[in-house]
Amino acid sequence: MILAVQAGFATCGWSLAPGSEAGQDAARAGGRNGGGARMVLEEELAGLMASAQRGDAAAYRALLKACLPVVSAIARSQGVRGEAVDDVVQDTLMTVHRARASYDPDRPFMPWLRAITQRRAIDRLRRSGRRPREVNDPLAYEAEVDPGPAPGQSLEARDRAAALARAVASLPDGQRQAVEQLGLRELSLDEAAALTGRSKGALKVNLHRALKALRTSLTREAE
Amino acid sequence: MAERAGCETTRHDRLVEALAGGLEPVRPLPAPGIRTAVWLGAALLAGLLLVAEAGMTGFMLRMHVPDLALAAIGAVLTAITAAYAAFATSVPGRSGRWALLPLPPLALWIGASGLGCLREWIAPGTDLPGAHTVTDCFSFLICASVPLSVLIVMMLRRACPLRPNLTAALGGLAVSAAAAALLMPVHPHDATATDLLMHAAAVAIVIAVNGLAGGRLLAPSSRAEPV
Numbered sequence: 001m002i003l004a005v006q007a008g009f010a011t012c013g014w015s016l017a018p019g020s021e022a023g024q025d026a027a028r029a030g031g032r033n034g035g036g037a038r039m040v041l042e043e044e045l046a047g048l049m050a051s052a053q054r055g056d057a058a059a060y061r062a063l064l065k066a067c068l069p070v071v072s073a074i075a076r077s078q079g080v081r082g083e084a085v086d087d088v089v090q091d092t093l094m095t096v097h098r099a100r101a102s103y104d105p106d107r108p109f110m111p112w113l114r115a116i117t118q119r120r121a122i123d124r125l126r127r128s129g130r131r132p133r134e135v136n137d138p139l140a141y142e143a144e145v146d147p148g149p150a151p152g153q154s155l156e157a158r159d160r161a162a163a164l165a166r167a168v169a170s171l172p173d174g175q176r177q178a179v180e181q182l183g184l185r186e187l188s189l190d191e192a193a194a195l196t197g198r199s200k201g202a203l204k205v206n207l208h209r210a211l212k213a214l215r216t217s218l219t220r221e222a223e
Numbered sequence: 224m225a226e227r228a229g230c231e232t233t234r235h236d237r238l239v240e241a242l243a244g245g246l247e248p249v250r251p252l253p254a255p256g257i258r259t260a261v262w263l264g265a266a267l268l269a270g271l272l273l274v275a276e277a278g279m280t281g282f283m284l285r286m287h288v289p290d291l292a293l294a295a296i297g298a299v300l301t302a303i304t305a306a307y308a309a310f311a312t313s314v315p316g317r318s319g320r321w322a323l324l325p326l327p328p329l330a331l332w333i334g335a336s337g338l339g340c341l342r343e344w345i346a347p348g349t350d351l352p353g354a355h356t357v358t359d360c361f362s363f364l365i366c367a368s369v370p371l372s373v374l375i376v377m378m379l380r381r382a383c384p385l386r387p388n389l390t391a392a393l394g395g396l397a398v399s400a401a402a403a404a405l406l407m408p409v410h411p412h413d414a415t416a417t418d419l420l421m422h423a424a425a426v427a428i429v430i431a432v433n434g435l436a437g438g439r440l441l442a443p444s445s446r447a448e449p450v
Binding site: 052053054055056057058060061064065068086089090093094095097098099100101102103104105107111112113114115116119 | 240
């Protein structure tokens, strides 16, 4: 049931952020057969909520899980970004629980859920807007945490990856194979032994020596 | 990133499990029309008691004066439409435009009452109320508003007003209009500018108190604590 419902959301383009490529694809697909799928979905959700009002915990669990991607998508469409989206999801689920008696089973479910989500998203945006950001005090401004990646972070990551690749490539064949198969591809000893034609004992020894050599070479490079 | 996504999934799953685990059956709220009828029934009961106490003679006489009759009709219609709008906006997913519903009868109520200001000029010799009776009317409006406000706030709290201030202000308008309608059977005189001013002040107080205090009462009692 959950899978069917989630598939329905994807078909209707609700689980994806508007404007995203995948969202546009889903919207195009939804345009062809979205009307029927949406109707079925509405009926399924309305049915689940009506069962939840009668105390059916399994239906309620399925409904809430199906709502998670929809709530996230609505929150993003309201301009909520990053970790705040998850806070909106939590707030919305709590409100849905508190307000479940206000849902009329004879009416569609989505407008009810959308109204709650939009309100909780606006509340979240207002709360974050009220938090002052000091810009006139240089020390306070410098101390403000920037949630985004630091400048040059991706360059550093690329440099580290390149240094590691160079160090692995400079290892003797046996040690390099052990690192690649056991460390990077995460194969089991049996699988790596079958693939390389070496014994499990040899692989273990080679891995141990390779890690020791890598530690030495990377430490020297860092210094 | 994947780690954070996994962490959030677990966090949401935990909340879903907690909510589903403690699920209790609930009875769906009746439609806004039915809830409006229940609240208006309580106000009507109070009106019938007042009519039984004060008698119909004076009331019927006043209802033959066109502007007083129009003001009474306007107040009653405002009470009905504002109450319906308050109950409709207390349900998530209902349009906020329901808040416009009471505006036409409100215009009728205010316009017809405003004609009373001209009464001294168009009908000299009318029975004019003294300062004492005007204060009595003011007290009546406030006293009648308190139980009606308590009742409507209790009923609205059962829903989930997402715009608590708007819903509470509509509730306040319904209450003040109903109180003004209840005053009519016992109103001992025709309206004057002073009298209307006191009415307007009482109505404004009731709407403001409902809007301010009611908005807080109707807002979620506690901020959702993320799990």
